[in-house]
Amino acid sequence: DIQMTQSPSSLSASVGDRVTVTCRASHSVNNYLNWYQQKPGKAPKVLIYAASSLQSGVPSRFSGSGSGTYFTLTISSLQPEDFATYYCQQTYNDPRTFGQGTKVEIK
């Protein structure tokens, strides 16, 4: 199985900050990498697919980059509604493993 490791596990940031979350794969997943946002009590929501493609309806302050084993999710200017937990997921092969999550909290 491909292991997905996110860092940091949590971070504190202020509104307006630039925030970057990292995801590393134990083996190359090419660019078969998605990012999801989950708010408390809610189902996950896809933000980015294919490592860098913005899902329809997602604000442009979210961006993704990377290929192979190293990926990043960047929020260019953190907004109040962005405080949530973010997960990466590889869809290169089965099982479609998720990272352990990164919780973005208010400083």
Next chain:
Amino acid sequence: QVHLVQSGAEMKKPGASVKVSCKASGYTFTSYAFSWVRQAPGQGLEWMGWISTYNGNTNYAQNLQGRVTMTTDTSTSTAYMELRSLRSDDTAIYYCARVSGVLVPAAPRPHQVFDVWGQGTLVTVSS
């Protein structure tokens, strides 16, 4: 509008079985696969497997093999996930998710995107 509506919360005893449903609306059911994802209390997301609504093909997570069965009923546009021999560590919120295959230039095969999710079903296993 595309919606996935799951069945209600369940409380089960260890050793019992549970069957969660996920009713789809607003799109052509057989054009998309389904995956099931669970989330134990305070924990991350765990992929459980997927099912093709086209031909019923399935692939399950290794740690659930033999205990999980995913099915679909195209006549009612409903996906099902049954988990047997329940244990306390099966306590979790269970989500269904529609799987879209997105073509990206130069990609050898489509990218799978879990683009629509059900609201989740809490399954509690306790004696």
